[in-house]
Amino acid sequence: MTEKQKAILDSALKLFASKGFDAVPTSAIAKEAGVSEGLIFRHFENKAGLLNALMQVGKEKLQEEMEALSQINKAEDKIVAIMEMPFHIDEEDYPFWRLVYSLKWQNEYYDDEMGKPMRDILIEALTELKYRDPEAEADLILAYLDGFATTVLLKGDIVDKDRLLQTLRKKYK
Amino acid sequence: MTEKQKAILDSALKLFASKGFDAVPTSAIAKEAGVSEGLIFRHFENKAGLLNALMQVGKEKLQEEMEALSQINKAEDKIVAIMEMPFHIDEEDYPFWRLVYSLKWQNEYYDDEMGKPMRDILIEALTELKYRDPEAEADLILAYLDGFATTVLLKGDIVDKDRLLQTLRKKYK
Amino acid sequence: MTEKQKAILDSALKLFASKGFDAVPTSAIAKEAGVSEGLIFRHFENKAGLLNALMQVGKEKLQEEMEALSQINKAEDKIVAIMEMPFHIDEEDYPFWRLVYSLKWQNEYYDDEMGKPMRDILIEALTELKYRDPEAEADLILAYLDGFATTVLLKGDIVDKDRLLQTLRKKYK
Amino acid sequence: MTEKQKAILDSALKLFASKGFDAVPTSAIAKEAGVSEGLIFRHFENKAGLLNALMQVGKEKLQEEMEALSQINKAEDKIVAIMEMPFHIDEEDYPFWRLVYSLKWQNEYYDDEMGKPMRDILIEALTELKYRDPEAEADLILAYLDGFATTVLLKGDIVDKDRLLQTLRKKYK
DNA sequence: TATGAATGAGGATTCATTCAT
């Protein structure tokens, strides 16, 4: 991946994340990246190709995260780690997650399989802990997760993330 | 408000909610509503005007909801009512809430004040209940809320809403 | 001619004169006149009909002017009267003349016959005065006329009309 | 400036000059120039930008003309040269001047400063010649100028330009 | 690889005009 390819991806991510995929013209990406518009198409074929490339990179990151999770032994710790994930997102990765969340709301791009591995891990852990309805419990935790992520990604500057995390931790002693 | 105006608003809401504001051409709205494209602009000035009109209607609905909330006396009940809100959204209102949530992710339209009244009510109730950090508690509940809403609105068909709500209720006996 | 018809014509003249026929939408005329847009078409059939009606009114005024001219006996006086005409335009009639002059520059509307009667009167007077080439003399005077009119109509506020007229008069003692 | 840019400017000038700025759609310009409509906007940003570019070119021509004028030593010759200018406009430049004159009549575009340098030159020459009211004399000459220009540009085909010029010259022996 | 000129389909918006009331 050349310098310019990276510049294009960076700019695209930044702009998509803040304005939404459909609201960003390729010309704006080119300008932001300091390259010609044509180059985007040479490297990524079309606008959707840009998005794919971006998601690819993101999915790889996610994979690593999943692997890190599987290193945790105790089921309780695993669940806690998952729930607290949104609070530990690297600020550098905010744009990526903003993009993912914004795309969720557009039928055309909605991609559920991203959440599946995490759900499986959760169900496994909850089953181990003998929860009566591990699936519903998992979905509930995933809902929390979405909520925390939304809050952190959108109001991270307004809201006191750390105080929120403290308050959350007290709930599960 | 004439028949056609209503038809336009309905179509716009439906399309905006499913594809996102920027992905929907006014021509598509006109076709869906069975009116000429020009009429949209006669009535709503421009595409953004359509969105405003939609949000206006929505905010009025929200206001009513807030008033209903204030009828509840016991602080605990109030909090529970708020937390369970996403599970009681009228299916007819799904498109509106999908639109609201999708817009959250676009800088240009992000409108935080919509959530403020609810936050105030929460803080009041939590203070009454002597919580140590009512603000953080409120924000945590609002985060749950966002999560439940996201889950219900996006995965309402995939996930078993009722089972989820049962599971949730057991948590606060 | 009803009140409203007059209001429409007045507004149209005012707007056409200041912005140009093609730059003025019928909606603007209707608003300025305080009537509905449909009424314009009921009374004047279409936008061009409005222009025609305006020009009709103007041509009648011009006719009167020509008749006044023909009352003047001495050929010299006639010529002087014609040359000084632009300086004596009633300020109320400025918009009409501005419109006439602006339309001159648009092929589609250029209507030369308006100037013909005046040219005939001039040639007659110049012939009487034994000018060698009365036609060329007439055209020269008409050129002056256009120049004075342009100056008065466009720069009447900037330039000192009276001083200009004094200076002009000295030329033909 | 590429071939196509020149073609666009040429076509725009031709059409604006004959029908008026507001009466010419960009689609017509594109067709006349044999380019895609989009190209107009790539190169000139918007329709007004086209006009600006046109005026820019014209102003540069005018500048040259002014410099040529300043080469003339005798004040009388200078004045005569200015007055006769309209008769010596290169036929190739007719469209440009038609455009300038047509725009004068539209508030929105009226640009007086174009005439200022010429007025200054005139006042200087007239002062040198000890005219009692050089400013009024200058404005009178500028009025003549406008009249000659109007006549030449609009009726150049109808009227005998040379005969007109001869007649004019006799006036100032 | 990289540019930037060029395209053409489509986007939002305007506007003259019609029509039911």
Added chain:
DNA sequence: TATGAATGAATCCTCATTCAT
């Protein structure tokens, strides 16, 4: 007579994409 809702063609402009260099 007068209104104002409604239309649809046109208008200005944008944008993803192609292509010659």
